[in-house]
């Protein structure tokens with residue numbers, strides 16, 4: 001048996017918190033000070049329980065082995081989803097002032113929806129699960145559920161915990177909040193558009209084909225620089 005309280009755990013240092021802000025600078029846009037601080041704390045807590053040093057060390061993948069970016073890390077995904085989700089929220093708010101979307105929740109939810117990935121992507125965890133899926137499953141817990149645990153552990157609002165829990169298939173069992181719906185659609189859209197742009201490795205092509213998306217060839221290296 002693998003007792004979870006015996007996992008190796010690093011100290012949460014100010015340097016770790018600072019690295020979270022460096023990797024996810026949109027956190028500073030959250031206007032509610034406690035929410036802002038707890039967003040940093042959630043990522044620091046999740047990283048400290050994993051083998052990953054900082055957010056940008058997490059691979060740019062949707063799930064382990066599924067939809068892997070050719071270049072870039074999880075930071076590109078988290079920041080992109082957050083900006084897209086904010087664009088949706090801001091566009092509706094600008095044209096329909098009577099629509100009541102909580103911008104801080106969209107921001108926090110976008111930046112934290114994948115806060116459970118340090119657990120699901122941790123090489124030590126993956127090796128244990130793959131060695132014998134009959135023992136604790138493969139994985140034992142996906143990142144949406146682990147992300148909800150992190151949000152609860154650091155005392156984030158229920159609304160943010162719900163976004164982390166419901167942004168993927170787990171949310172199909174629930175009725176999503178409005179901010180959760182925005183983040184879930186932005187997240188799904190981000191991977192689809194990344195695939196359409198040809199930014200994902202070929203291993204994702206079968207799933208793209210199910211979505212009727214054909215990857216376009218990338219520009220040559222000279223055009224990119």
Ligand SMILES: [Fe+2]
Nearest residue numbers: 081113114187
């Ligand atoms: Fe995501």
